[in-house]
Amino acid sequence: MRKVALVGVGLTKFTKADISLEVLMLSAIKSLFEDTRNLTQKDVSVVLTSTSDNSKYLSSIVSELAGLTPKISHSVESLCNSGANSAVSAFAYIASGLGDVALVVGAERFDSPGRVLEWDKSRGQYKHPIYWSSMFTKAHMRKYGTTKEDLAIVSAKNHKNATANPYAYFEKEYSVDEVMRSKNLTEEIRLLDCSLPCSGSTAILLTSEEIAKKYTDCPVWITGIGQKTISAGFTKNTDLTTMKSTIHAATDAYKMSKTPPSGVDVAEVHDAFTICEIIELEDLGFAKKGEGRHYVKNSYETQDRKINPRGGLIGAGHPLGATGIAQIAEIVQQLQGRAEKRQVQNAKVGLIQNMSAAATSSTVLILQS
Amino acid sequence: MRKVALVGVGLTKFTKADISLEVLMLSAIKSLFEDTRNLTQKDVSVVLTSTSDNSKYLSSIVSELAGLTPKISHSVESLCNSGANSAVSAFAYIASGLGDVALVVGAERFDSPGRVLEWDKSRGQYKHPIYWSSMFTKAHMRKYGTTKEDLAIVSAKNHKNATANPYAYFEKEYSVDEVMRSKNLTEEIRLLDCSLPCSGSTAILLTSEEIAKKYTDCPVWITGIGQKTISAGFTKNTDLTTMKSTIHAATDAYKMSKTPPSGVDVAEVHDAFTICEIIELEDLGFAKKGEGRHYVKNSYETQDRKINPRGGLIGAGHPLGATGIAQIAEIVQQLQGRAEKRQVQNAKVGLIQNMSAAATSSTVLILQS
Numbered sequence: 001m002r003k004v005a006l007v008g009v010g011l012t013k014f015t016k017a018d019i020s021l022e023v024l025m026l027s028a029i030k031s032l033f034e035d036t037r038n039l040t041q042k043d044v045s046v047v048l049t050s051t052s053d054n055s056k057y058l059s060s061i062v063s064e065l066a067g068l069t070p071k072i073s074h075s076v077e078s079l080c081n082s083g084a085n086s087a088v089s090a091f092a093y094i095a096s097g098l099g100d101v102a103l104v105v106g107a108e109r110f111d112s113p114g115r116v117l118e119w120d121k122s123r124g125q126y127k128h129p130i131y132w133s134s135m136f137t138k139a140h141m142r143k144y145g146t147t148k149e150d151l152a153i154v155s156a157k158n159h160k161n162a163t164a165n166p167y168a169y170f171e172k173e174y175s176v177d178e179v180m181r182s183k184n185l186t187e188e189i190r191l192l193d194c195s196l197p198c199s200g201s202t203a204i205l206l207t208s209e210e211i212a213k214k215y216t217d218c219p220v221w222i223t224g225i226g227q228k229t230i231s232a233g234f235t236k237n238t239d240l241t242t243m244k245s246t247i248h249a250a251t252d253a254y255k256m257s258k259t260p261p262s263g264v265d266v267a268e269v270h271d272a273f274t275i276c277e278i279i280e281l282e283d284l285g286f287a288k289k290g291e292g293r294h295y296v297k298n299s300y301e302t303q304d305r306k307i308n309p310r311g312g313l314i315g316a317g318h319p320l321g322a323t324g325i326a327q328i329a330e331i332v333q334q335l336q337g338r339a340e341k342r343q344v345q346n347a348k349v350g351l352i353q354n355m356s357a358a359a360t361s362s363t364v365l366i367l368q369s
Numbered sequence: 370m371r372k373v374a375l376v377g378v379g380l381t382k383f384t385k386a387d388i389s390l391e392v393l394m395l396s397a398i399k400s401l402f403e404d405t406r407n408l409t410q411k412d413v414s415v416v417l418t419s420t421s422d423n424s425k426y427l428s429s430i431v432s433e434l435a436g437l438t439p440k441i442s443h444s445v446e447s448l449c450n451s452g453a454n455s456a457v458s459a460f461a462y463i464a465s466g467l468g469d470v471a472l473v474v475g476a477e478r479f480d481s482p483g484r485v486l487e488w489d490k491s492r493g494q495y496k497h498p499i500y501w502s503s504m505f506t507k508a509h510m511r512k513y514g515t516t517k518e519d520l521a522i523v524s525a526k527n528h529k530n531a532t533a534n535p536y537a538y539f540e541k542e543y544s545v546d547e548v549m550r551s552k553n554l555t556e557e558i559r560l561l562d563c564s565l566p567c568s569g570s571t572a573i574l575l576t577s578e579e580i581a582k583k584y585t586d587c588p589v590w591i592t593g594i595g596q597k598t599i600s601a602g603f604t605k606n607t608d609l610t611t612m613k614s615t616i617h618a619a620t621d622a623y624k625m626s627k628t629p630p631s632g633v634d635v636a637e638v639h640d641a642f643t644i645c646e647i648i649e650l651e652d653l654g655f656a657k658k659g660e661g662r663h664y665v666k667n668s669y670e671t672q673d674r675k676i677n678p679r680g681g682l683i684g685a686g687h688p689l690g691a692t693g694i695a696q697i698a699e700i701v702q703q704l705q706g707r708a709e710k711r712q713v714q715n716a717k718v719g720l721i722q723n724m725s726a727a728a729t730s731s732t733v734l735i736l737q738s
Contacts, residue, residue, distance in 0.1 A: 001466050047598070054423045056483050057448045060601035060730055071621070073598040073730060074447035074454040079426045085443040088467070089458055096464035097370050098457070098594065114425050225467065229416070229442040232429035252440070361429055361442060 004094045005212035005219035006367065008036030009329035010203030014169040014317035016110050017199050021053050024107040025062045028201035028322075032103065036205055036215050039101075046072040046099040050086040050106035051321035052079055052114025062105065072099055079114050080272065082106065083202075083324020084227075084354035084363035090206045091222055100208050106326070107201035108319035115197045115320070117357060122233035130185055130194065132234070132358035133273035137188040139240035140275055144290035148188075150297070152179035154274035155192045155314055157300040162311025164341035167326075169198050169317030193274040195313035202326040218336040220350075224257025224366030226250055231360045243276075243359035246283045250353070250364045254285075257366035259349055261285030264366075266305075266334045266344040267351040268327035271312040280353055281307065284364070309334060309342040324354035328365065335369035373463045374581035374588035375736065377405030378698035379572030383538040383686035385479050386568050390422050393476040394431045397570035397691075401472065405574055405584050408470075415441040415468040419455040419475035420690030421448055421483025431474065441468055448483050449641065451475065452571075452693020453596075453723035453732035459575045460591055469577050475695070476570035477688035484566045484689070486726060491602035499554055499563065501603070501727035502642035506557040508609035509644055513659035517557075519666065521548035523643035524561045524683055526669040531680025533710035536695075538567050538686030562643040564682035571695040587705040589719075593626025593735030595619055600729045612645075612728035615652045619722070619733045623654075626735035628718055630654030633735075635674075635703045635713040636720040637696035640681040649722055650676065653733070678703060678711040693723035697734065704738040 010032025012024065033039055047070040049059040059073040072093055076086040083106040090102035108114070117127045126132075140146045156176045162168035174182075174192055182192040205215065212219035226249035230236055237244075254260060261284060269284065271277040278292035286307070287295040299307060310316050310330040313323060331350035333339045348369050355362040379401025381393065402408055416439040418428040428442040441462055445455040452475040459471035477483070486496045495501075509515045525545045531537035543551075543561055551561040574584065581588035595618035599605055623629060630653060638653065640646040647661035655676070656664040668676055679685050679699040682692060700719035702708045717738050724731040 052425055054482065056421055056446065056488060057486075057601055057726060059447065060598050060725070061488055063598050064600040064602065064605065064729075068598075069600075070598050071596045071617075072454075072457065073596070074445050074451065074458075076443050076445065077425065078428065078443035082443065085441075088441065089443075089461070092458070092461035092465040092467055095466070096461040098461050098464070113423065117426075119425060119430055227440045227442070229429050229432050229437075229439050231433040231438075232426055233433065236433065248440075356429070357426060360433075 001095045002097060003209040004091045004222050005207050005209060006204055006332045007207050007212050007215040007219050008032055008205040009332050010035060011167045011329060012201050013167050014198050014200035014319055019199055021051060021055055021107050021109060022061055022065060024199060024201040025105045026065055028105050028203040029066045032203040032205055038214050041067045043101045044068050044103050045070055046090055046093050046102035048086045048090055048104045049075040050082040050325060051075060051108055052077055052082060052112050053109060054113055079356035080320050080323060081354050081356035081361055081363055082321045084352060084365060087328055088225055088227065094206055094208050100211060102206040103203060104325060105201060105203040106322035108321045110197055110199045112197060112320050120233040122235045129272065130189055133275055134186040134188045136240050137275040140279060143241050146278060146293050148180060149176060150293035151193055151274035152176045153300050154271065154277045154296050155179040157296060158271060158308050158312040158315040161305060161309055162315025165310045165316055168311045168315055169196060170315050195272050195318040198317035198319050200317060200319035200322050202322045202329050204325055204328055218369065220332045220335045221368050222365060223368045224253035224259060226252030226364040229361040243279055243283050243362060245359050245362040246280060246353060246355060249362040250284050253364040253366050259366050263349050264351045265347040265349050266309060266331060267307055268330050269307060269353045270355045271308060271314050284353060305342060305344050309344055327352045327354055331367050335367060370464045371466065372578040373460045373591050374576050374578060375573055375701045376576050376581050376584040376588050377401055377574040378701050379404060380536045380698060381570050382536050383567050383569035383688055388568055390420060390424055390476050390478060391430055391434060393568060393570035394474045395434055397474050397572040398435045401572040401574055407583050410436045412470045413437050413472050414439055415459055415462050415471035417455045417459055417473045418444040419451040419694060420444065420477055421446055421451060421481050422478060423482055448725035449689050449692060450723050450725035450730055450732055451690045453721060453734060456697055457594055457596065463575055463577050469580060471575040472572060473694060474570060474572040475691035475693065477690045479566055479568045481566060481689050489602040491604045498641065499558055502644055503555040503557045505609050506644040509648060512610050515647060515662050517549060518545060519662035520562055520643035521545045522669050523646045523665050524548040526665060527640060527677050527681040527684040530674060530678055531684025534679045534685055537680045537684055538565060539684050564641050564687040567686035567688050569686060569688035569691050571691045571698050573694055573697055587738065589701045589704045590737050591734060592737045593622035593628060595621030595733045598730040612648055612652050612731065614728050614731040615649060615722060615724060618731040619653050622733040622735050628735050632718050633720045634716040634718050635678060635700060636676055637699050638676060638722045639724045640677060640683050653722060674711060674713050678713055696721045696723055700736050704736060
């Protein structure tokens with residue numbers, strides 16, 4: 001298998017703007033070209049778009065608008081986990097030798113049809129993601145004694161981290177008390193426990209090992225990949241205190257990269273809701289089961305930015321198809337030592353965890369400088 | 370690069386039925402499991418769905434319904450060329466070593482939102498594909514003297530071939546005269562010059578070389594892959610008598626497989642409209658430029674089934690996301706010698722050409738037994 005490098009990122013500010021998907025993607029592609037040394041349009045042999053929008057033929061439209069004429073070009077959809085899926089596809093194209101330079105761009109509009117899980121008959125009328133997160137929260141509270149204050153600390157920490165991210169949707173800090181006093185949406189969940197669907201786009205560039213140094217002095221290598229789909233709905237979910245698909249994906253990714261959880265210096269995890277980050281810290285092996293909340297509290301108190309340095313989905317916003325790409329872009333910048341105020345010192349190994357729909361599917365990637 | 374085999378197919382009848390996309394796909398998956406020796410649900414590590422429907426999280430939904438829990442799972446969209454794109458993705462996953470057994474299933478409903486090209490501003494109000502095909506037809510008539518009768522022969526031939534295909538939408542023959550007397554839709558195009566969007570699904574199974582023989586005695590190898598996206602709209606189209614993206618894709622596919630056009634025994638080409646098959650025969654190197662119509666006439670008169678033995682899109686119907694997969698499934702059956710009444714004798718090398726939106730993008734695959 002050929003080695004695959006990440007060599008450039010294209011970032012845009014996440015907003016609530018009523019901007020077309022094509023224009024959002026073009027902005028990220030423009031930023032990517034500005035970020036990547038020596039990159040010309042004719043170099044790009046793979047263009048993958050990632051979105052849950054209803055657009056058709058999007059990768060070709062965006063390619064034409066950006067002056068690209070790739071060999072391989074299509075759109076990838078797997079809800080909130082579309083971004084990491086498209087990055088893994090790009091990896092496969094390069095590793096197999098079918099492509100050499102792959103541009104992956106994710107985008108979503110604030111009003112994406114992917115926000116509500118209309119297809120999941122097992123949820124009855126409870127199709128908004130807030131309901132599954134409430135069930136996860138209640139289950140974790142019962143089994144491990146996690147409290148509403150523990151949840152609020154996740155949100156306060158990620159909003160604080162986001163203040164150092166110029167591309168984040170949210171721009172101000174919220175105290176733990178402010179999070180706890182935000183609007184009650186269900187018995188377990190308040191407004192500031194939730195990530196916010198928004199408009200935004202992020203792009204990344206992947207290349208084969210042979211040509212990576214043409215585009216950057218500091219390529220970042222994808223050394224571990226794990227993916228798992230358990231189901232699509234709640235019917236197969238027997239334990240709501242854990243994310244089974246994430247455990248499968250993490251096990252495979254750690255094995256492929258020969259990296260233990262303790263070897264990870266910085267991570268972007270999928271905090272669609274505050275409870276998610278707590279469970280993920282446990283399922284990714286960063287904390288023992290039931291102790292995720294202590295890990296978060298310690299990070300908040302010591303201002304440790306290891307987990308979700310860009311603010312996660314809660315602080316940065318959650319444009320569905322862009323989220324996995326934005327997580328990867330953050331880890332690339334961290335491992336290249338150019339994350340500015342967000343920089344985790346001496347970060348050499350990074351992790352991304354991206355998931356969909358109550359963690360019925362997950363992707364875990366390990367990146368190394 | 371690891372070798373990749375096609376080892377099984379799952380076929381369903383193409384109809385106008387008002388059936389959900391998930392049920393269509395399940396039917397094809399059931400047929401695939403019946404077709405493939407020793408295949409169990411836990412073997413499948415990659416599930417890709419191909420469609421232009423607005424469904425979300427489709428690959429996970431279909432996986433759950435079919436009892437599959439793959440590692441890699443997402444949906445691929447590139448309009449009418451989605452099917453071949455998803456097959457190439459599956460190839461890349463296996464060739465790179467990320468997966469060993471990939472199930473690719475394409476489906477569409479008769480009322481797919483992909484039927485009309487709403488996104489193409491360069492078409493003005495002429496967003497139905499009939500308008501680009503009329504322009505191609507007029508241009509080819511002017512330059513090469515192609516006639517309405519030449520077009521009608523394509524349709525008569527493909528409808529005749531489809532009568533030997535139990536899964537085809539159309540079940541009866543049409544004479545050249547009947548085609549010519551069918552309803553005029555534009556100055557150049559009559560109803561029976563067009564393929565018909567319909568409901569249908571097809572599945573294929575791809576594996577690595579090491580395990581192919583577990584599932585079939587006659588694996589079919591993907592030996593050539595070519596893909597190209599020129600644009601998304603008409604703005605870049607300077608010559609309407611040729612399909613530039615198909616020429617690029619064919620050149621790469623022939624080169625990769627070390628096969629000349631003369632080495633191809635059987636081919637499925639994308640006859641969205643009658644003019645398409647004529648142009649494609651020329652651009653794929655089966656006929657000299659301007660002589661595609663003579664090639665078709667000779668095939669019709671001699672009852673040669675080399676081109677579109679299952680009836681093509683015109684005879685079999687055109688469920689967008691399924692079409693590329695159905696083309697591949699036909700060539701697999703031909704190269705395995707089990708195409709029954711459609712069998713092309715001694716077929717060893719097959720070709721698939723699948724394209725989107727006025728051939729702004731194309732995929733060409735070479736398959737060998």
